[in-house]
Structure formats: structure tokens, C-alpha cells
Amino acid sequence: MATETNLTQGVSLDHHHDDHGHEHHEESFISKYIFSEDHKMIAKQFLITGIIWAFFGGAMSVIFRLQLGFPDMELSFLKPFLGHWLDSAGKLDPNYYLALVTMHGTIMVFFVLTAGLSGTFSNFLIPLQIGARDMASGFMNMLSYWFFFAASVVMFSSLFLETGPAMGGWVVYPPLSALPEAVPGSGAGMTYWLISMALFIISTLLGGINYITTVINMRTKGLSFSRLPLTIWAFFLTAIIGLLSFPVLFAAALLLIFDRSFGTSFYLSEIYMNGEALHNQGGSAILYQHLFWFLGHPEVYIVLLPALGITSEIIATNSRKPIFGYRAMIGSMIGIAILSFIVWAHHMFVTGMNPFLGSIFMFLTLIIAVPSAVKAFNYITTLWRGNIIFTPAMLFSIGLVSVFISGGVTGIILGNNALDIQLHDTYFVVAHFHIVMGSASFFGFMAGVYHWFPKMYGRMMDEKLGYIHFWLTFVGIYLVFFPMHYIGIAGFPRRYYSHTSFDAFSTFTDLNMFISAAAIVTFLGQAIFAFNFVWSIFRGRRAPENPWNSNTLEWTTPVSPGHGNWPGKIPHVYRWAYDYSKPNADKDGFGDFIPQNVPLSKTPHSNLEHENEIMNEQHVEDDLKINDHK
């Protein structure tokens, strides 16, 4: 059945391409670079926008780190950016501190690591790795980017509002976020935040539907789900998670909009504000938290899974070894995807939720640690007895595995509700999620850029700069976030403008200073990447077709693939993506890799037993066709 649909798909697509070839016209600047429907251009749009956002998000964290590490510092030199949010003594306004934290979190989680990461690589790699000419709907794909762009514009403009952008933390819990009297950012700033997120959700859904449809329907002949590269599995599952969870955030946001603007009481009850009892009764502030985290927890996997998929691909390629436990990897990703929907209330252990429910969610949460552990073990085993080439992408992938473990193990502590009582909303949590989600996904992002840059721009990035960038970032990340565990164990609450009003939290001033210094150096170090990226787009060494000797289909395209990806027919797939260092491959005339599009009949010596069986079953016709083509 599956092959049948694939066949017809393949045919119709080829056909489409032929049409295209005949009327080969010069595309206008606008349709090529702006309202492009080519998945590769859209991917680059997501990439560049994501990088720009990462710069803003990072710069914000530098400003609030200055406040935390050097509380007495005069910040007047930031006057051009912060304006009236600095008082005459050059001190940051506490409200604006909250605004920075909120914007930083929102930008990093949604704009950088959801749109920037998933948007870039799902778009770029899905068609290329499954052997499709483009996404199922190029038009929807284009819309997906432009909705994201609109969301970006709205969020960015909220920075310039008189009353400031949203200030309720990236989770924007009501009533704080519902009542403009409670904090200035809950006025216009919050309205902008909600509009921006609504646009963002539409963008994610448009993208997600496309990714799912494309993966299901447009795989080239022979590319069954059991041969799919792990990258595609990861993007596919991510899109499904997003499709199921983002609408819930949309609903939550909608109800919040009603409460804010139309006098409803979904989340509000028994509130006295500004010398007045509000009319709202019967609403539940906890309801919002359930809805938010129903998205919020899956969201951390939306951010992480693509990074893990990218890493699987890169580690296998550069260890020159098949990924260890291919099926277990798929199984654990499916497990994580399912479990991620039933653990959300571990963010709410001390909200007054029924303690019995707390116990249930602890059990479920700790189950999810098992598939995560399996993935980590499989990465490590893939390195074992490999022949490892340290490309910058490989370095970032190894770094990812390290931070994924370091941040993952503290999850075991936080998932334990008895321990979470003390640690919830302290810096221990900040350390945990920055390492496991922030850093791991960021490393995955970087790994992906270094690895697929040659395919994106036809040139190589400078390796030496890549090495420096990696080691600086790796050390920097650990120096910034690891010490936060100590501060968290000491009880320091998060989202505090200053800790010194409490005797209990007046310690660790020197450590906070150290963290801030490390953060600034790490942030500045990213300039190396920025330079390398921009320089290499224009002046980098020209890339060969398959610079990493990789097996997947994207490397069978020309150096700079045009619209439609393959100039001729779409290659068919005959094997999984991980035939690296296959025994006896040399007798078949191959080195340490056999690309996916090499028929089994070409590799009689290296075929495994079951592969020989498959080959014998295959129609001779098929092979003839291929030979024709070659």
C-alpha cells in the first residue's frame, strides 16, 4: 500500500518538475527572496530571523545579568536603549527587570528555539532527506514564515510601548497578566504579547501540518518509515506534538483576552485591586496554569527533539558508524512524545493542586526519564569504537549529549514532588532548564548550522573559528549555568530583581558576579559565529557535493540545489541512512559509507543476510530503471 502511494506521488512530482523545467523563467527578486515558496529559501528566512532574535534575547539576558551580578553598577551607558526605564542614578527599574526576563524567555523559547530551530531544519531537511521536490504546500509554508515574521514585528514593537512590554514572566500567569493595574506591562504590552503569540501559533500550525503531510505522503520510493533518517523522525514527531499542544495555548490565550477585555471571569476571582473589589468571581487562576503547561511541557520537547534528531545524524556521520539502536531511538522518541502530554502538572506541584494528583504526576514524570536515558546511552555507544572526526558540528553534538545528561539528571530531582517543594521557582530550576533545554537545543541548532551550511550556501564555514566557537561556548555554558545549581540549593528565588533584601539570600554575591562575567564573555564569543556565518556566505571555501561523506539524500543534490532540488529524477532509496563502515564495503568499491540511494544489487559483498532477501524479492524491473537513469 505504502509503496503504491509513494509511486504515484513520485510520478506526479516528477511531472510537476518537468513542467517547471520547460518554462524556466527568471524568478523576480520578490518571489525568490521574499515571498518564496521554495522550502530552502524559507528555511534560510527562519534561520536568519532566528539568529537575529537570539542576539536580542541574549543581549537582554546580559542586561539583567549586569543587574544581578553588579547591582551597584551605573547603567547610564544603556540610556539610548532603556530610556525612562533607567532612573537618574542609572539604576534599572524593577518593573523593567521583569520585562527583560519575560521578553528573554519568550524570545528564546518560542522565537529562537521553536521557530529558529524547528522552522529552519524541518523546512530545509524534510524535502531534501525524504527525496521530495518541495513541501506539500509551498504556499502554506510561505505563510508560515510570514506569520512568524508578523509575530516578530508585533513582539518587537511592544518593546517601545510607554508602559513597556509584558512583565508577567514568559508563562504570563493571570491575574498578574490580566490586570493592567497590577503591573504596567499588563497593559498594552500584554495585548501585544497575546497578539504576537496568536500569530506565532498560526505560523507553527501551518508549518506543522505541512511537515506532517510531507513526511507521510511524499517520501521517495523505497523510503519506508523504518528507513527514515532520525532527523526526519524527530521533525515529524515534533510537528505532531506541536499540532496537538499549540491549539491549547491558543485557547488559554483566548480566554485570557476575554478576561482582559470583555469582563469575563475565566481566571479571575475575588480580587481587590487599587482600592476596589473587582466584580470577577468563580474563575480559577489554576485553570490557566493547567492550560499553559499542557502546551508548556510538550513545548520543551518541541524545542529539544529536533536538536536530538540533528545530533543523531551528525554523530553517526562523524563517528563513521551506524547510530546505535536505531529502533530504540525511534521508540524512545515516540515514548517521549506521548509521555510529554501527561506530565504537565509537575510544574504545578505547589500550586495547591490536589496532593494525590501531585503523586500521579510524579510517577508519570519519572517514567519519561527512562526513554531519555536510553537516548543518552545510545549516543555514547555510537561513539564507542568509532573513527571520530571532530567537525564543528560534531563538537556541538557531543556537547549536546553532555548538557542533555547534565540537565536531565536534575530533572529527576525536580520531578520528585517532595523535593520540588523547596526547589520550585528557585535558581535550581533556572539551572535545570537552561542546561537541558536552552543549552542542549542551542547546541543542536549550532550543530545543524555548521553541518548543513554547505548545502544551504554552497560554501564551507571556517573550521578553526568553529572549534574556537565551540570550546568557548561549551565552557561558557557550564560556567554560567552550573553554578546556578548552588544558588538554587541555597534557596535563591528566581525572577528577583535583587536578592539582598533577605538575609538568607545575601550570600553568593561573588558567585553571581562570576556568572554574569561568564555570561558576558559567552555572549560576546558568539560574535565569532556571527562573523564566520556572514563571511562564509560570501567568501567561504567552495563546498564539495558531499563534504562529510554522508549517506542521506540531501548530499545527492547539486552543491546549490535549485527549486525542485534534483535536476533529474528523484533518487530512490534502497537502504537505511546508517551504512557507515559496513564490513566488506570496499569489495563493492565503496569507502566507509554507502549512500541511501545505492541499490543493494550494487553491493553484493557487503549486504547483510536480510538485505539479500529483500533484494531477491525486488523486481528486476526496478533495477533496470535505475541503470537507465545512471
Added chain:
Amino acid sequence: MNTLFIGLAAVLILSILFMLFRIQSLVTIVKGSHQRVGMSNKVNGALMLIVPITLLALTVWYSPIAAESFLPEASSEHGLVTDRLFWTSITVISIMFLITNAGLFWFAYKYQYKEGRQASFFHDNTRLEVFWTIVPAVIMALLVFFGWKAWSDIMSEVPKEAIQVEIMGKQFAWQVRYPGKDKEFGNHDFRLIDDVAGNEFGIDFEDKKSEDDFIARELYIPKGQPVLFKIRARDVLHSVFAPHFRVKMDAVPGMPTQFHFVPTKTTEEMRTELNNPKFNYELACTEICGRGHFAMKFIIVVVEPNEYNTWVAEQTPFLESNPQFKGKGLSDLRKKNLAKKKEEEKSKEQASL
């Protein structure tokens, strides 16, 4: 002037760096065929050991120093249990962390590229995989079990004899009310809150039980007796955090919450233990609530039970110092509202006439 200098220096450094970069890439080109795996691979391989070991050494050196600034041993019964569980879990995860990271970086170093070596085509091993699915599952199950027991104890039924204290969060302070001699709180209703008149809790004084309620500037609790915090908020979310007691519970407008525990050390005992005569137990807020979130401090004082009783006896009920509230409550409010409505209607009628 200074800025100019810094700016110039920065430009200079950047251009030197850029020159270095150009030279480096030109040298690579001149050297001819760009080698796929060269010296850099060895350097990176070596760093795979050097960097993690250095970081580990830093951690080993710094952890005891940091530990001096951790909170002292818990001052509550359940806190002692969770602390023990916490440090056990930290030990377990540290071992897991060390083993896996050691494997990761050691393999990366050991199996770095060597000319002529062939990587092994090792891609499946059911036994291994079952093994490392089961090991974490078992460890997890054990930790869950102890966590679940501790949690169930902490969240168990409130002992009848528990001393009740109401903690109310508002922007940006905590306020504390005691039930007085009858050991029962009078009703409250948010519509009765009136900051100007002084009824910040919205106490309903038609309820006789409220007549002996008193409001305290410091939160006194007796050592060795169960204490129940009845927690609420009147504007936005807040969260009661008493770090020394390992107590945390959100304060939610419209939904009362609670937390009960047994304090084990008086403030005085802590002062001697820490050798700090100024030590005080503190109550903080851990749910973002606006501008003053970072400064919602309230002092908790733990005393011996007899001292506690004396202290309670010394307190004056709120109503006694604010007699104007006598008998004022919900029905009073209702009357007022009706009157107001009538007046409004009247003026409307007049206007339409």
C-alpha cells in the same frame, strides 16, 4: 575620551584578529589540498579530556566552598526527611552524571580518527539495550517510592491540634492573622476589604468568631507543635516560601491553600547554632507578582511553646483597637449597596424627567 580609547582599542584588537584569521585561511590554501582530518582533530581530541577534567576539578574545588553558603539543616520535621532524600538523590544523579559523561568524553578521545582504522559496524544489541532501560527504571522507581512516601506524609491530614495562622499575600507584603482565643477564624470576604478604613483582610465582623482575631507584625509559632499555614492572596498570585522550614505553597486569589509542618528549632537556638545573633527566619515570595516581588519579606519567630502562649495572650484583638468595625459585615455591605443603587436609580429618574 575614555570611551574613545576603548573604542579604538576594540577596533584594533578586532582588526588584528581578522588579520590572523586571513593569514590562517591563506596558509591553509597555500598548503594545498585541504586535508579532511588533520592536526586539529588531535587537538580537539585532547581537549575532549582536558576541558571536562578541568571543569570537574573546578567543581570539586568549589563545591565545599559553596556548601558553606547553603541553608543550614532544615528547621522542620519534614525538612529533615526531604533534605536527606535530596542529598541521596544528588549522590545518585552525580554518579549517573559522572559515569555517562566520563563514557562520552573518554570514547570521544579514545576513538578519535586514526588513519586506516575501520569503525565497527555495531548498531544493535538487545541485551545491552534492555539492560540500560531497566537500570534507570529501577533507580527511578526507588527514588519515586521514597519521594512519594515523603510527599504523602507532608500532605497528610492536618493534625487537629495544629496551630492555625492565616497568611495573606498582597502587592507587596505578607499579612498575618491569628484566630485568637476561640481558635477559629472569623469569616472574610474580598468585598469587605477596605485599605483606607483599615480592614485589609476583609474580615466580616458580623461573624462573632472574628471578634478575637488578631493581626501580627511578626509570625510567631511554637517549636515542636504542628503549625498550619492557611494561605490566600487578594490580588495576584504569590507564593509563601519559608526556606529554612522547606515550606512552599502558592497563594491564589479565590482559592485558599494550606501547608502544615512542625518547626524543630527556635530562633534563639538557630542564633546560637549559626553563631549569628542577628539571625531571623524569613518568609519570601516565589511567584512573580510585580514590581516588589523581590522584597516581600516577613519575619518568622519560632519560640518555646510557653513563650508562644504568653505572646498570644499579650496580643490585642483587631476589633479592640479598631472598634469602628464592630458588627460591620456582609449584610451591612449589602444594605449599603442597595442604598447606593436606589440613589443611582433616583438620580437617573430625575435626569430623565
